[in-house]
Amino acid sequence: MTQVANGVRDAVTWSAEKAQAGAAHFVSSAKDAATWSAERARGGVEHVTGGTRDAFIWVGGKVQVKASFQKMQGVIRDPTPFWETYGHLSRFSRNLDWKDLDPTKYLYAGTRGEPRDLAGAKRVWETIPDRIRVAGPDATTNALEGMDWSHVKAYSQGGSNSASNGIFENASLNRARGSDRMTATELEAAQRVLNGNALRATLLETTRCALKGASVAAAMAAVVAVLEYGLLYQKGEITEGGMYRAIVKSVVTAGISGAAVSGLLAAMAIAFPPLIPVVAFLCVPTIVIGFAVLGSRLAVLGKGWHQVYLSEQPLKPLALQYWLAEQVTATGSYAGRLVKRNLD
Numbered sequence: 001m002t003q004v005a006n007g008v009r010d011a012v013t014w015s016a017e018k019a020q021a022g023a024a025h026f027v028s029s030a031k032d033a034a035t036w037s038a039e040r041a042r043g044g045v046e047h048v049t050g051g052t053r054d055a056f057i058w059v060g061g062k063v064q065v066k067a068s069f070q071k072m073q074g075v076i077r078d079p080t081p082f083w084e085t086y087g088h089l090s091r092f093s094r095n096l097d098w099k100d101l102d103p104t105k106y107l108y109a110g111t112r113g114e115p116r117d118l119a120g121a122k123r124v125w126e127t128i129p130d131r132i133r134v135a136g137p138d139a140t141t142n143a144l145e146g147m148d149w150s151h152v153k154a155y156s157q158g159g160s161n162s163a164s165n166g167i168f169e170n171a172s173l174n175r176a177r178g179s180d181r182m183t184a185t186e187l188e189a190a191q192r193v194l195n196g197n198a199l200r201a202t203l204l205e206t207t208r209c210a211l212k213g214a215s216v217a218a219a220m221a222a223v224v225a226v227l228e229y230g231l232l233y234q235k236g237e238i239t240e241g242g243m244y245r246a247i248v249k250s251v252v253t254a255g256i257s258g259a260a261v262s263g264l265l266a267a268m269a270i271a272f273p274p275l276i277p278v279v280a281f282l283c284v285p286t287i288v289i290g291f292a293v294l295g296s297r298l299a300v301l302g303k304g305w306h307q308v309y310l311s312e313q314p315l316k317p318l319a320l321q322y323w324l325a326e327q328v329t330a331t332g333s334y335a336g337r338l339v340k341r342n343l344d
Helices: 002-075 080-095 104-108 118-126 137-143 171-177 184-234 240-271 273-310 318-343
Strands: 147-151 166-170
Touching: 080 184, 080 240, 080 273, 104 118, 137 184, 147 171, 166 171, 166 184, 171 184, 184 240, 184 273, 240 273
Parallel strands: none
Antiparallel strands: 147 166
């Protein structure tokens, strides 16, 4: 009996232990399952929240880009003044590059036929103010008309032909001095004359750039304005008189803006030649954005004119149609020449 009782007790103990272990395992598994579910739920909520946030950011970014582009359309409606300015700046850079110049004049300036070396000729050329040289060889020749390269210490008295011993000066003053040494007062006077010539060269070149920028901008504005306001007239949204007034206003505004942009940037570059590469670099993205804006405007206008042509109502007045075609053709030819000139 004792052996049977012990066996029963052991069996009960074993069963209790197994039941307790099973319950503990069940509780642990249930807790792990609950933890896993909570983590997955939290991850799902975070994923949905993050996705929603990213979606709002993406939509906001698109709206901001579109709004920025629309603002840019109001600011840079015509890239031609910046394109023209870029061409001027490229020309200025070439004018300041010694390698692109004929050195003959500076090899023999004031030497009585005894040539300098190329390095010495370059240094003589550099004694001319940048504001004169930047305008090009022709402008430099005009600014130095009637001048000699004068020795500070006369050559006959042992003075050298180096750039440090001379300055461009009025020829009559140089020749009247003979073999005398230039005084400090005479040096200052010669420098003032050069600075005055540099100012005149700057004003002439700035005016030239401004007029060119105005004419190009006005020509482009004329074509776009005819397309734009002519379309509104064809749709009956403005009167014929209103169309012509709007076209004239657009052309005048573009001309003034083109003159201001081209003239201001050219004046800045001429006055401070080290800024030429910086200003030219800044013009590039402006040109790209400007042509993108112009292209979008022309695409919209093209669609509008296509709808007018497909409509049953005839164009009014018919002369506008022919004038428009003529202006588009002329502008296309001009743009082709402009691109070719800036690429050469």
